[in-house]
Amino acid sequence: MTAKPFDIVGFDLDGTLVDTSGDLTAAVNVALAAAGRAPLSADEVRPMIGGGAKHMLRLTLDATGGCDEADFRRYYKMLLASYEASISVHSQPFPGAVDALDRLAGLGVTVAVVTNKFESFAVKLLDDLGLSERFACVIGGDTLGPGNAKPSPAPLREMIERCGGGSAAFVGDSIYDMMAARNAGVPAIAVSFGFLTGPVEDLGADAVIDDYGALMPTLDRLSATWSTGAARA
The missing domain is CATH 1.10.150.240 (Putative phosphatase; domain 2)
Structure with a gap:
């Protein structure tokens, strides 16, 4: 993949980017x-x-x-x-996550974090792991006030606005992530290695990846699908 698949790619934090x-x-x-x-x-x-x-x-x-x-x-x-x-004693990025962020940055894709964790905790964790500077914004479960955490579409819409607008995709590991993406009208990618409550297929994602090595081709495929209007109803 050599072209930018989406203008923005958002990530959940716990169970998606970082094993917390x-x-x-x-x-x-x-x-x-x-x-x-x-x-x-x-x-x-x-x-x-x-x-x-x-x-x-x-x-x-x-x-x-x-x-x-x-x-x-x-x-x-x-x-x-x-x-x-003790927010970062044991927590580490999942294998391949940092490389995937590097590849997205190299393509000019803006990346962001949207989590149901308190914003201050998310920022502290990312600071401790040396990842904060990679993200255009970090939106927590409390950022937009009560009732505006995932599965509400509000944090993803805010992410898109803060990142300058454009096409977007979202990567997560929970039903909250998939519902937020669906509600916001953006494609959702589920990670099978996350903190799952059941089979990953039950999340209703547009695509599933088993490791971060599969993220780029998956974004490429979803970009083509959504740009031709063949996205899910």
């Missing part, structure tokens, strides 16, 4: 310990990631016995404090 499961699991287990629960493994926590920290904690607490709202708020504050303090 180790640090998220550690933070979850701080909250679970305060609740007197046994710790969970990263394999158990991974399917609960994607809807933001509050959603993740609620799922983990429900799975281990539940709790009342007052206790939940206390455990949530513990989780956030623990995660912020």
Whole structure:
């Protein structure tokens, strides 16, 4: 591929660009310990990631016995404090992700991050990993206010606007990502190596990649499909 497939390519963060499961699991287990629960493994926590920290904690607490709202708020504050303090201890980009970003930049594609993670946490993580300068913008689950996180199309539309407009595609690993892309009218690529809750085929993506080596040809194919008006209804 030598031509620019899309003007903009957006990426989810957790489970798509970066494997954050180790640090998220550690933070979850701080909250679970305060609740007197046994710790969970990263394999158990991974399917609960994607809807933001509050959603993740609620799922983990429900799975281990539940709790009342007052206790939940206390455990949530513990989780956030623990995660912020150790946000990049174990987290690393998925294999091939950085090379893919380099290739996109070389083609003149603008790249961005749209995540349901708090914007401040996303920026801190990307700073720690030395990736922040690669992205034209980072939009978090709280950036646009309540009700405007994925699966709302609002953050993807904001991404397109902040990146200067033009054609766009989105890469993610969750139903929130695929729905946001569908709602925003842009093609969605699912990564099969992400934090999946079930078969990747069930996400309803326009394309699935098993590694980042497949991203470029997939974007090329989707660009041709969408430019001829053959996109999904």
